[in-house]
Amino acid sequence: xxxxxxxxxxxxxxxxxxxxxxxxxxxxxxxxxxxxxxxxxxxxxxxxxxxxxxxxxxxxxxxxxxxxxxxxxxxxxxxxxxxxxxxxxxxxxxxxxxxxxxxxxxxxxxxxxxxxxxxxxxxxxxxxxxxxxxxxxxxxxxxxxxxxxxxxxxxxxxxxxxxxxxxxxxxxxxxxxxxxxxxxxxxxxxxxxxxxxxxxxxxxxxxxxxxxxxxxxxxxxxxxxxxxxxxxxxxxxxxxxxxxxxxxxxxxxxxxxxxxxxxxxxxxxxxxxxx
Amino acid sequence: xxxxxxxxxxxxxxxxxxxxxxxxxxxxxxxxxxxxxxxxxxxxxxxxxxxxxxxxxxxxxxxxxxxxxxxxxxxxxxxxxxxxxxxxxxxxxxxxxxxxxxxxxxxxxxxxxxxxxxxxxxxxxxxxxxxxxxxxxxxxxxxxxxxxxxxxxxxxxxxxxxxxxxxxxxxxxxxxxxxxxxxxxxxxxxxxxxxxxxxxxxxxxxxxxxxxxxxxxxxxxxxxxxxxxxxxxxxxxxxxxxxx
Numbered sequence: 001x002x003x004x005x006x007x008x009x010x011x012x013x014x015x016x017x018x019x020x021x022x023x024x025x026x027x028x029x030x031x032x033x034x035x036x037x038x039x040x041x042x043x044x045x046x047x048x049x050x051x052x053x054x055x056x057x058x059x060x061x062x063x064x065x066x067x068x069x070x071x072x073x074x075x076x077x078x079x080x081x082x083x084x085x086x087x088x089x090x091x092x093x094x095x096x097x098x099x100x101x102x103x104x105x106x107x108x109x110x111x112x113x114x115x116x117x118x119x120x121x122x123x124x125x126x127x128x129x130x131x132x133x134x135x136x137x138x139x140x141x142x143x144x145x146x147x148x149x150x151x152x153x154x155x156x157x158x159x160x161x162x163x164x165x166x167x168x169x170x171x172x173x174x175x176x177x178x179x180x181x182x183x184x185x186x187x188x189x190x191x192x193x194x195x196x197x198x199x200x201x202x203x204x205x206x207x208x209x210x211x212x213x214x215x216x217x218x219x220x221x222x223x224x225x226x227x228x229x230x231x232x233x234x235x236x237x238x239x240x241x242x243x244x245x246x247x248x249x250x251x252x253x254x255x256x257x258x259x260x261x262x263x264x265x266x267x268x269x270x271x272x273x274x275x
Numbered sequence: 276x277x278x279x280x281x282x283x284x285x286x287x288x289x290x291x292x293x294x295x296x297x298x299x300x301x302x303x304x305x306x307x308x309x310x311x312x313x314x315x316x317x318x319x320x321x322x323x324x325x326x327x328x329x330x331x332x333x334x335x336x337x338x339x340x341x342x343x344x345x346x347x348x349x350x351x352x353x354x355x356x357x358x359x360x361x362x363x364x365x366x367x368x369x370x371x372x373x374x375x376x377x378x379x380x381x382x383x384x385x386x387x388x389x390x391x392x393x394x395x396x397x398x399x400x401x402x403x404x405x406x407x408x409x410x411x412x413x414x415x416x417x418x419x420x421x422x423x424x425x426x427x428x429x430x431x432x433x434x435x436x437x438x439x440x441x442x443x444x445x446x447x448x449x450x451x452x453x454x455x456x457x458x459x460x461x462x463x464x465x466x467x468x469x470x471x472x473x474x475x476x477x478x479x480x481x482x483x484x485x486x487x488x489x490x491x492x493x494x495x496x497x498x499x500x501x502x503x504x505x506x507x508x509x510x511x512x513x514x515x516x517x518x519x
Contacts, residue, residue, distance in 0.1 A: 006387065006425055008380045010351035015380035022377025026363065029374065033365040033404065099361030103420070106325045107378040108351040265329040268288055271322045274360050 010108050019109045023117020027091055028124065041125055045133040048075050053141050069229045071199060072143045076133050077225060078198050080156050081218055082189055083129050084163025087122035088115075089170045089185035096179060102274035111261060115254075119164050126160065151234035155221045158239065161246040162217045163189065168253035172260040178269065197222050217242040217249065277302050278428050278460040284323050284333035286316075286484075293319045294330075295484035301428065306454050306461040308471045310504075311481035312512040317464045320481070321430055324462070325355055337428060351380060356421035357432035358414060364406030368397060368416050371405055372423060379424035387423060395419045395449070410437035418446060422453065429453070431463040435470060443467075447474055468505040478504070482511050 008015035031037050049072070056071040095101040104114065134145040145152065170185040195209060196218035202210055213219045220242035224235045264270040279301040286294040294316040301307045309317050322328040324335055326342055326349075335342040337349045362371050369388060376384035392401050395415055400408065408416065414437045421429055434450065435443040451474055453459050465471050471478060472492040480488040480495070488495055488511065492504045499507045 006381055007351060008382055010348045010380060015351075018377050018380045018382075018384075022374050025377060026366070026370070026374035029367075029370040030363055030365050033367070033370075094363065098363045099359070100363055102327060102357070103355075103360055103362065103375070104378065105327055106350060106353070106355045107375070108347045108380060109378050110347060262329070265327065268286075268293075268319070268322075268328050270327050271318070274357070 015108075016110075016113055019107070019113045020117045020120065023091075023109070023114060024121045027094075027118070027121040030094065031125070041128050042132055045079050045129045046136060048079065049133050049136050049140070053137070057141065068141060069143055069147065070226055072137050072141060073145070073225050073229055074198050074222060076130070076137065076145055077155060077159055077221060078193070079129055079133060080126060081159040081163045081192075081196075083126045084122060084160040085166040085170070085189040086163075086186065087125050088118045088164055088167035089182075091118040091121060092167075092171045093174070093182055093185060096174070096182075096273055099274055102271070105270060111257065115168060115257070118167075122164070122167075123160075130156075147229070149228060149234065151224065151228050151239070154239050154243075155225060158217050158221050158242045158246055162249055165246070165249035165253040166192075168250075168257050172253070172256045175257075175260040175264045175269065178272070192216055192218060195219065201226060215245060217245040220245075278305075278337060279324065279462065280334075280336045281320075281324060282334050282336075284320060284330045284335070286319055286323060286328060286331050292484050294323065296333075297481070297484070297486055298333075299479050299486065299489075301460045301462050303427075303460060304454050304458040305477065306451065306463070306475050308475035308478040309462060309464045309481060310471060310478055310508060312508075315481040316484040317481055318432060321355075321432055321462070321464065324430060325353070326350065351424065352427045353430065354379075354421040354424055354426035354428075355430045355432075356414075356417040356434060358417075358434075358436040359432070360417065362405045362413070362416065362420070364404065366405055367402050368392075368405060368408070368419075369401040371416065372419055375420045376423050381424065391419045391423055394422070411439060411442055414438055415442070415446070418449075425457065426459060428460045428462070431461065433465055434463055435465070435467065443470070450474065468503070468508055472504050480507070480511050487511060 008018060052071055052075045056068045060068050095104055137143040137145060166188050170188050173181040173184045195213045195216050197205070197213065202213050202219055202223060205213060220238040224238045227235050277300045282298050284294055284297045297316070297320055299307070309320065311317050319328060323330045326346055338352060340349050342349050369392065372388040372391060373384050376387050381387050392398055395418065397415060397419055400412055400416070405413065405416065414435070418434065421431070435446050438446060447470060450461060454461050463474070475492065477491060478489060478495060479486050488498065490498065495507045496503055499510055501507055501510065
């Protein structure tokens with residue numbers, strides 16, 4: 001069998017699709033074979049939902065209006081951001097933990113294809129988490145996620161894209177500083193939690209922080225969600241701003257990834273991930 | 276046309292000149308050995324040939340293409356196996372091979388995996404998790420991965436390091452057969468001098484980041500005035516001597 005018969009031309013769209021699919025298929029197989037990873041999809045969303053759910057029930061008893069929907073909506077949307085950031089980074093870290101990263105880097109898979117594969121795989125886990133949480137929120141607290149309306153789709157999309165950008169930044173940090181930097185993969189998203197006004201309106205922040213928060217895509221999502229749940233219209237201007245910020249975040253993250261990958265190859269750090 | 280042409284590769288890490296002007300070529304169907312003591316610069320050289328490490332200077336061309344500018348095209352026709360690399364431990368062997376078949380852009384990944392499983396006699400391991408394999412079995416799976424895309428250049432870092440003599444012998448036979456029958460070029464490092472003598476058409480001896488001698492095993496032994504490759508290795512490693 002000749003090479004041409006065996007493989008697609010390396011720069012063809014079919015080859016690119018096949019290589020991206022390779023990353024997805026591999027990670028799906030790993031998920032299927034790892035009960036711990038499946039358990040994780042259920043565990044954290046349920047814990048968050050139970051804790052915050054009962055807090056909201058308590059506050060509701062104190063006659064605070066809209067509190068159930070606002071806090072549960074916030075918990076659900078926060079999970080979207082959190083999972084998007086974590087799952088992509090974990091996909092990369094699993095290649096490091098299994099000393100497989102060099103095997104991947106000597107394949108024709110391009111950095112863009114590799115990241116695309118990780119992102120597509122993360123979608124499956126995010127979707128599973130959302131469904132589980134939405135069902136539980138409805139069953140336990142009578143909160144229907146769909147009450148957010150059509151705005152739910154762009155809200156989630158903005159948060160996912162931001163999460164993926166943060167994941168790429170975390171991966172870049174590991175490439176630059178080594179395995180010790182993997183703590184960044186778990187914690188980077190939490191830097192944005194107070195700024196994004198997940199559980200409170202941004203107006204309660206000091207002015208300086210409000211200014212910074214305006215440059216965080218998630219801020220506009222959570223503010224928008226509160227507006228919708230409070231009976232207002234979908235704030236498309238905020239969503240547009242958030243989408244523009246997402247583009248900037250992704251561009252910056254990819255630039256950083258390219259920079260750190262080149263640096264890792266130049267300094268020999270990439271090779272050390274195989275040791 | 277040469278399969279691999281590396282010209283004047285150099286790499287420095289801090290104060291250490293890991294590779295200092297290495298040039299080598301590997302032709303179609305040739306089995307070349309890259310030998311030298313630990314720390315001589317063999318792995319760094321291999322990693323530069325694979326694009327894992329960017330050389331400070333020098334060029335790598337494969338199949339007439341510059342690696343730095345045609346990375347995807349070049350790497351689709353190359354493969355690599357090293358005893359120190361791992362594979363995703365929770366996956367079954369067949370799943371690992373299937374994933375890599377896709378990463379190499381193969382048209383029919385499952386069919387190719389079935390062929391490779393047969394070729395390397397991995398049928399009994401196909402449904403076992405990688406993490407459950409012995410080191411010898413793991414090496415065989417790595418080699419299976421390395422043959423998936425029918426590479427025109429196969430780079431092997433200690434290919435039989437963890438294999439027992441019988442399995443090692445079978446793998447050596449297989450690799451020689453692959454090179455002779457398909458024209459695949461092999462570049463291997465090994466500390467098993469008998470293996471190198473048996474397999475390699477040409478040997479490049481590396482010491483302190485430079486190639487200090489090259490030739491067939493018989494030529495090298497003759498040049499160094501010793502009986503076999505092991506004595507050549509000891510001379511290079513202990514004395515750094517190079518025949519006039």
